[in-house]
Structures are given as structure tokens and as C-alpha cells.
Amino acid sequence: MILQVTVTKYLPTNVYFYVDEESKHGFIIDPGAEADKLKKVAEERGFVMEKILLTHGHFDHIAAVNELQEAWGAEVYMQEKGKIYAENPAWNLSDQLGKDIILHDVNYLPDNAVITLKDKPDFRLQLRHVPGHTSDGCIYYSEQDGVAFVGDCVFRESYGRTDLPGGDEETLLSKITERILTLPKETVLLSAHSEETTVEHEMKMPWYAGRLK
Template structure:
């Protein structure tokens, strides 16, 4: 089961519940705001969240983490490069909005790490590093469910900005073309700020072209 929940503080961001249908255990991905609302959803659906997963460390993806971590008593996981953002309010952009934000007690994992449920280890996600929007960008891919939670690396018909701390356009397009668009065509891509899309659909975009004037980057 996948439940998409748009949450808003300064920016609306898609948070996702990725839940095993058998026992209602699962993961919460990118809880960027509205911790109390997300917690109510967990209670209403009787979810057991085993981990909070972060695609990158921008404030609109980590804003509700500290409060939920306190409520749920669960680990928080992200790319090994995430410390550059969650420990630095300038890099995670929260300082620009007058509310400096940092996180502690984060598990930093290397590229290729498999994250599994305790009781159902076959229910898993693979962390794949996709730097470019940020240096710590990562996606979480489930081959069995043909889905990838892609954060702000790629959107429906667009891609993430590279003009903020740690951004790098060359790295971003390498991440998109060499990692995301090499997943099976039927893979659904669930992003932080757009409707769902698929690998097959995004292969129609001019990702491989030198001139990308017709593709406007977002958030």
C-alpha cells in the first residue's frame, strides 16, 4: 500500500507511507511538515512505522522529522552525505525562512543499502544515491512493487533545481539518465512535488539532449 499525503508549511511536499498490506508495518518517506496530522493518519490506519526515510535534507522534506521521531521512537535514515544538510540550517534552507532546523540521531547509509521490515524482510527498499539537486540526493526503489520514491531528483516532465547549496546540473542529469531512467519502464516514479509518472513517460523528455530549454526545473 502506498499512501500519498501532501503536507504544507511554506511549501507543499508529498510525504509517502509505504506499507506492507499483511501486517500494516512500513516506512514513512519525507515527512516535511504537519507532524500531528501524519501521526493521526498512523493511528487511524493502525500503521506501525519502522523507519523514517529521507530522500534529501532540504527543510521541506525534513520539517516534521524531529517531532515524529520523538512520537514514534524509530530510526531516521538517509544517504551518508545527508549530514551536510540536516546539521546545517543554511544548507537545508530553513535558516532562510527564519526557523533554523537541524536533526540528530540519523542513520547515514551507503549507496545500495537494502532497507527491510523486521518481520517481513522481503518487503524492502533499496537506497540509490542520486546527487545533483543536492549532494545527498537518494531515491528508494522497490523492484517487486515497481515503484521508486524519487524526492526532488525528477518530477513529472521536469527535474530538480541545481542552483542551491550542493547542486550540480551535470551530476543531476547523470543521476537521472544513468540511474533512474535505467530502471524498468513500468516503474512508477513518486516525487516530492508533482503527480506520479513512470520511467517510460520520462524517457520521452529531452533528458539526453544538450539543449533543455523546453524543460523547466522546479523546486
């Protein structure tokens, strides 16, 4: 089960609950604000959130993490280059809000790491490192459900900005081509700031011309 909840305190950001329908255990991806709203959704639906997964460390993806971590006892995961974003408000951009955000007790994962539910290892996501928007940017791919949670790497007919700390446009375009557009064409891409798209649709975009083989 995938449930999208949009939070709007800072920027409209799509938060995703990815939950096993049988056990109601699951993951929450990019809880960027409004912790009370997200807790209410989980409570009303009987969700047990085992893990908080971050596609990258910008404030609009992490601002609710500390409160949810405390409320649920959930483990927090991000790509291994995310430490500077988790611990440095200048890098996660929260210093611009006048409210410094620092994450604690984060588990840092390497490329291709697999995240599973505690008692159901077949319910899994694979972390794929896609730097360029940030140096720690990643997606979480579910082969069994044919979906990838892509954060700010890819938007429908667009891609993430690259002019912030750790960003690089050439790197982002190259890694999108290598790590996302090589997934099965029917894979649904769920981003943080746009409607859903597919690998097949994004392969048609001109900025990938000449990169695809």
C-alpha cells in the same frame, strides 16, 4: 500499500507512507511538515512506522522528522552525504524560515543500501544515490512493487533545481539517466512535488537525449 499525504505548511510536499498491508508496519518518506497530521493518519489506519526515510535534507522534506521520531521511536535514514544537511540550517535552508532545523540520531547509508522491515525482510527498499539537486539526493526503489520514491530528483516532465548548496545540473542529469532511467520502463516514479510519472515517459524528455543508450 502506498498512501500519499500532501502537507502544505511550507511548500506543497508529497509525503508517502509505504506500508506492508498484512502487518501494517512500514516506512514514511520525506515527512516535510505537519507532524500532527501525519501522526493522525498513522493512528487512524493502525500503521506502525518503523523507519523515516529521507530523499535529501531540505527543510520541506525533514521539518517533521524530530517530532515523528520522538512520537514513534522510529529510526531515521538518509544517504551518507546528508550529514551536512541534517546538521546545518544553511544547507537544509531552514535558516531562511527563521526556524533552524537540526536532525539528531540519523543513520547514514551508502549507495545501494537495502532498508527492510524488522520482522519482514522481504519488504524492502533500495537506496540509489542520485546527487545533483543536492549532494545527498537519493531515491528509494521497490523492485517488488515497481515503484521508486524519487523526492526532488525527477518531477513529471521536469527535474529538481540545481542552484542550491550541493547542486549541479550536469551531475543530476547524468545520475538520473544512470540510476533512474535504467530501471524497468514501467516503474512508477513518485515525486515530492508533482503528479506521478513513469520511467518510460521521462525517457522521452529532450534533456536526456543523447544520454540514453
